[in-house]
Amino acid sequence: MNPIDLINSKKQHLARYANQNGANGELVTIESNDNWIPRPQKNELKLLLTALEETGISIKRSSFDALSIPKGVTVDFNDLESIKASLSKIVFIEIKSANQDRVKEDFTGFFFALTENEIKAAEALGNRHQVALYNKKTSEILMTTVPEIINRAKSSTWQVSVQL
Numbered sequence: 001m002n003p004i005d006l007i008n009s010k011k012q013h014l015a016r017y018a019n020q021n022g023a024n025g026e027l028v029t030i031e032s033n034d035n036w037i038p039r040p041q042k043n044e045l046k047l048l049l050t051a052l053e054e055t056g057i058s059i060k061r062s063s064f065d066a067l068s069i070p071k072g073v074t075v076d077f078n079d080l081e082s083i084k085a086s087l088s089k090i091v092f093i094e095i096k097s098a099n100q101d102r103v104k105e106d107f108t109g110f111f112f113a114l115t116e117n118e119i120k121a122a123e124a125l126g127n128r129h130q131v132a133l134y135n136k137k138t139s140e141i142l143m144t145t146v147p148e149i150i151n152r153a154k155s156s157t158w159q160v161s162v163q164l
Contacts, residue, residue, distance in 0.1 A: 026065050026095045029134045029141060036066045036093065044077035051083040063121035064092040064129070092129045094118050099136035107133050107142050108154075114146060122146035 030036045040048055045061055052059060068091040069075060075090070076082040094114075102109035110133055122129045122145065131149060133142040150156070 026097065028136075028139075029095050029097065029132055030066050032139075032141065033068070035071055036068050039065055039067065040077045047080050048077060048083055051080060051087050054084070055087065057124045059092075059121040059124055060117040063094070063115070063117040065095040066093040066132075067091065068093055068130075088128075090128065092121065092125055093132055094121075094129070095132045095134060097134040097136055101137065103135050103137065105138070105140070107135065107140075110135070114149070119146055 026038075030038055039045065039061075049059065049061060069086070070089050073086050073089050074082075075086045096110075096112040098110050098112065100109065100111070112133075122131075129145065131144050131146060133144060134140075135142075144152075
């Protein structure tokens with residue numbers, strides 16, 4: 001194997017590992033909250049987004065990772081009317097996880113990216129959108145919002161991602 005092929009294979013491995021590691025953080029965070037469920041999939045997700053659109057809110061399917069549903073509220077995600085009846089009570093949650101030693105107890109040093117879709121979802125949903133910061137080293141979770149994160153940021157770098 002030549003050096004370029006070796007580097008490329010390592011990059012692919014790291015990309016897969018980072019994606020799996022993030023997904024594992026999401027699962028742990030969801031499982032540690034009794035009233036959270038993972039983002040619905042397939043038709044259930046389509047119906048949820050349709051119910052939102054009927055209220056004038058349009059978000060992308062990738063703009064949240066979980067839903068918080070209050071105790072006592074039952075939602076059948078295969079039934080549009082059931083979703084509509086409970087929609088105002090559902091909180092959409094984006095989960096960001098980190099396992100770096102530099103992350104302090106107050107989450108100082110936590111580094112992550114917010115996508116345009118996540119920011120737009122936060123704006124559209126208002127107080128029905130939250131961000132869960134999860135520290136894998138300490139198992140601590142900090143619930144916050146996109147505006148709070150931006151106000152608290154020590155630095156930020158904006159970038160444009162493109163696909164040709």
